[in-house]
Amino acid sequence: MSTRPPPDATRRSERARRAILTAAVDLVAEVGYANLTIEAIAARAGVGKQTIYRWWRSKGAVVFDGFLFRQEVGGDITLPDTGDLRADLTTLLRSTIDDLVDPRVEAPYRALNAEIQHDPQLASDLVDHLLGPLLEATRQRLRSAQRAGQIAADVDLNLAVELLYGPIYHRWLLRTAPLTAGYAEALAALVLRALGTGSST
Amino acid sequence: MSTRPPPDATRRSERARRAILTAAVDLVAEVGYANLTIEAIAARAGVGKQTIYRWWRSKGAVVFDGFLFRQEVGGDITLPDTGDLRADLTTLLRSTIDDLVDPRVEAPYRALNAEIQHDPQLASDLVDHLLGPLLEATRQRLRSAQRAGQIAADVDLNLAVELLYGPIYHRWLLRTAPLTAGYAEALAALVLRALGTGSST
Amino acid sequence: MSTRPPPDATRRSERARRAILTAAVDLVAEVGYANLTIEAIAARAGVGKQTIYRWWRSKGAVVFDGFLFRQEVGGDITLPDTGDLRADLTTLLRSTIDDLVDPRVEAPYRALNAEIQHDPQLASDLVDHLLGPLLEATRQRLRSAQRAGQIAADVDLNLAVELLYGPIYHRWLLRTAPLTAGYAEALAALVLRALGTGSST
Amino acid sequence: MSTRPPPDATRRSERARRAILTAAVDLVAEVGYANLTIEAIAARAGVGKQTIYRWWRSKGAVVFDGFLFRQEVGGDITLPDTGDLRADLTTLLRSTIDDLVDPRVEAPYRALNAEIQHDPQLASDLVDHLLGPLLEATRQRLRSAQRAGQIAADVDLNLAVELLYGPIYHRWLLRTAPLTAGYAEALAALVLRALGTGSST
DNA sequence: TAGTAACCGAGACGGTACGTCTCGTCTTTAC
DNA sequence: GTAAAGACGAGACGTACCGTCTCGGTTACTA
Numbered sequence: 002m003s004t005r006p007p008p009d010a011t012r013r014s015e016r017a018r019r020a021i022l023t024a025a026v027d028l029v030a031e032v033g034y035a036n037l038t039i040e041a042i043a044a045r046a047g048v049g050k051q052t053i054y055r056w057w058r059s060k061g062a063v064v065f066d067g068f069l070f071r072q073e074v075g076g077d078i079t080l081p082d083t084g085d086l087r088a089d090l091t092t093l094l095r096s097t098i099d100d101l102v103d104p105r106v107e108a109p110y111r112a113l114n115a116e117i118q119h120d121p122q123l124a125s126d127l128v129d130h131l132l133g134p135l136l137e138a139t140r141q142r143l144r145s146a147q148r149a150g151q152i153a154a155d156v157d158l159n160l161a162v163e164l165l166y167g168p169i170y171h172r173w174l175l176r177t178a179p180l181t182a183g184y185a186e187a188l189a190a191l192v193l194r195a196l197g198t199g200s201s202t
Numbered sequence: 203m204s205t206r207p208p209p210d211a212t213r214r215s216e217r218a219r220r221a222i223l224t225a226a227v228d229l230v231a232e233v234g235y236a237n238l239t240i241e242a243i244a245a246r247a248g249v250g251k252q253t254i255y256r257w258w259r260s261k262g263a264v265v266f267d268g269f270l271f272r273q274e275v276g277g278d279i280t281l282p283d284t285g286d287l288r289a290d291l292t293t294l295l296r297s298t299i300d301d302l303v304d305p306r307v308e309a310p311y312r313a314l315n316a317e318i319q320h321d322p323q324l325a326s327d328l329v330d331h332l333l334g335p336l337l338e339a340t341r342q343r344l345r346s347a348q349r350a351g352q353i354a355a356d357v358d359l360n361l362a363v364e365l366l367y368g369p370i371y372h373r374w375l376l377r378t379a380p381l382t383a384g385y386a387e388a389l390a391a392l393v394l395r396a397l398g399t400g401s402s403t
Numbered sequence: 404m405s406t407r408p409p410p411d412a413t414r415r416s417e418r419a420r421r422a423i424l425t426a427a428v429d430l431v432a433e434v435g436y437a438n439l440t441i442e443a444i445a446a447r448a449g450v451g452k453q454t455i456y457r458w459w460r461s462k463g464a465v466v467f468d469g470f471l472f473r474q475e476v477g478g479d480i481t482l483p484d485t486g487d488l489r490a491d492l493t494t495l496l497r498s499t500i501d502d503l504v505d506p507r508v509e510a511p512y513r514a515l516n517a518e519i520q521h522d523p524q525l526a527s528d529l530v531d532h533l534l535g536p537l538l539e540a541t542r543q544r545l546r547s548a549q550r551a552g553q554i555a556a557d558v559d560l561n562l563a564v565e566l567l568y569g570p571i572y573h574r575w576l577l578r579t580a581p582l583t584a585g586y587a588e589a590l591a592a593l594v595l596r597a598l599g600t601g602s603s604t
Numbered sequence: 605m606s607t608r609p610p611p612d613a614t615r616r617s618e619r620a621r622r623a624i625l626t627a628a629v630d631l632v633a634e635v636g637y638a639n640l641t642i643e644a645i646a647a648r649a650g651v652g653k654q655t656i657y658r659w660w661r662s663k664g665a666v667v668f669d670g671f672l673f674r675q676e677v678g679g680d681i682t683l684p685d686t687g688d689l690r691a692d693l694t695t696l697l698r699s700t701i702d703d704l705v706d707p708r709v710e711a712p713y714r715a716l717n718a719e720i721q722h723d724p725q726l727a728s729d730l731v732d733h734l735l736g737p738l739l740e741a742t743r744q745r746l747r748s749a750q751r752a753g754q755i756a757a758d759v760d761l762n763l764a765v766e767l768l769y770g771p772i773y774h775r776w777l778l779r780t781a782p783l784t785a786g787y788a789e790a791l792a793a794l795v796l797r798a799l800g801t802g803s804s805t
Numbered sequence: 806t807a808g809t810a811a812c813c814g815a816g817a818c819g820g821t822a823c824g825t826c827t828c829g830t831c832t833t834t835a836c
Numbered sequence: 837g838t839a840a841a842g843a844c845g846a847g848a849c850g851t852a853c854c855g856t857c858t859c860g861g862t863t864a865c866t867a
Contacts, residue, residue: 035320049814115316119236124377167368176325195396250845437722451840517721520714521636526779569770578727597798652819
């Protein structure tokens, strides 16, 4: 019973890494996650299969890293904070929906959501590194509104965040109905009634 | 290019059908959806592989039918309607959560939610036949409350339903935090504030 | 452990039998023996598969019966006996070769020769019912020549028959060289030297 | 429509090749050619099926190579040449018959003879690589006898070779009668009369 | 500046499962 | 009870990928 030595990351080929991640993201968009194979990634990347197996634990891990890699270029998340809570939330939900219906995002993101169902490790990676920043930023915006008295003091902000994104997620994953800009508005309005102080906002 | 003739359903073996569905549901719980194979289902069911391929289009379709088959025995959905909306919704969400954390439900249901991401046909089957009745029943309960003046007349009940289930679904699928009875209560309370007429209920 | 009762031949459908045998012979010529299936025979004959399995033991048996069935029309074998042994044998070998290179005979006959290698029962059927009459007739012609003093008295006529057909069979099965009319002549001449009395013929 | 690249023979596993050929020859003797499957060969050889499909075009090709492989060990063919033609030919035919009735040879060799009926490529391989050397050696022995005046100068030696082996082949393939040592003697004697110069030898 | 150790591309390997095909049996309905 | 029809259990087919395992060949540290 011997454990292989961990690969020496200092010798890692950056060229190969980039080629693999790019190939993975491209392929998942072309053929879907289910039809994506390590073999195809290796071929497209011009890389030996072993180079993939050496550095990633699973197909899901490669694709996930591919996502992060693509995200890296796109800068940080900054949420609008105009002071007008309703407007800010509506904008936020609208852009969330815009993202989800963008085909370049939809396909791979659905794949990820499928994959995390049988890979808890991947799920926590997703939540920590991809979703986390957005959820945290949303929480921050709500906290600022709460301090400004626009949101009742007793509201659990974690729950509030889920109240915002949960319905969208529900509709998107189950495809029960189309996601539209109007939906974002209606949802924001309804959630605000839940969070509000009761005073007129 | 010829399409095969559809099999003659009148000659279909009920024995084989039951064995296959039972084997599928059992196996998906034992080994998980990703590790489930048609060959294993056929072997467990004592059935030729062709008999599965003859009647189902995919692994997902078999598992889905397996679910429906198991559901058939369990009777119809009836939601509590005591007149106390808050109590009724809390009960409803609590039992939803109980279901989702029950390991016998969780494993195969996660599998289904993964599968529908790359099979829209299966998604619509799921929504129509498994989820549909529950969502519709929930809508009915809310409508009755709306008529009773407990819910504002301008509230879109489809949205209201998503406000109830979305957060749970979000938390369950992404595993951002544990689902507890307390969560059901807090969620019901918050949603009620969104739906309420503003008058004390 | 129960043996099925033998089928009642009096109820047998002559129409089905003819259709099956005809289909079998036609198909073996079209697709070759290896690619011939019971299913295809049944389909072509407009017959249930069970009807074939009821009356024949194997694919080989059907094809063989098909041959016999086609032969039935073709009358008895009569060999030339002009008194000129050399001429008669040359004619005989020539017509044998003509048969073997006729594509309508070649394909199915090769199939049969292949099949008998792993079906001794079929081999003995072939020798008894298809080849036997020709071999026996040849033996008779040689016997008459032996009585006339054209063949040495000590010659084993079974061996003599094999000396005639063996080389042709060898060349035909192994495709070592083409079978021509000239070959028939040369072979007949050489064999005659083996059989001869030594006196001038 | 793309053709797969030819495998890189330099990387080929000799261990796998030997195991496959041995398994193929053994199995064909045990279960017969018709019941021989690629899967069984792979299983017996402890080899993946793909390794067989990578290097051979068909089941027949594997079995044929198996024969060649077994032959390789048993060195070259050397025919007796004592000067006594009758004795030498009798010995030759006798050992030919001994081979053909040896069960270890009979089963796979029958299989090959069946297979070449619907695979001309295999037929020519068989004649060139397995039978060829023996036929050529026999021709050489006869040529030496012809030069020594023991065989008439006008005899076609190709035909003479067929006169020797054809009858044995005929009897062996059709199973018309048993092959014995006495048969070898009688056949050799008769053929010699065909080949002889007419003078007493 | 030679050696050497790790990674690299490539691809054969032992396997598993795929979805298709055909087998020979079983079951149903019609005659 | 035979016949046509066709679903059934069984299992081999040839393919696609899996994850592991050699192979040379770079490539970058070490002596």
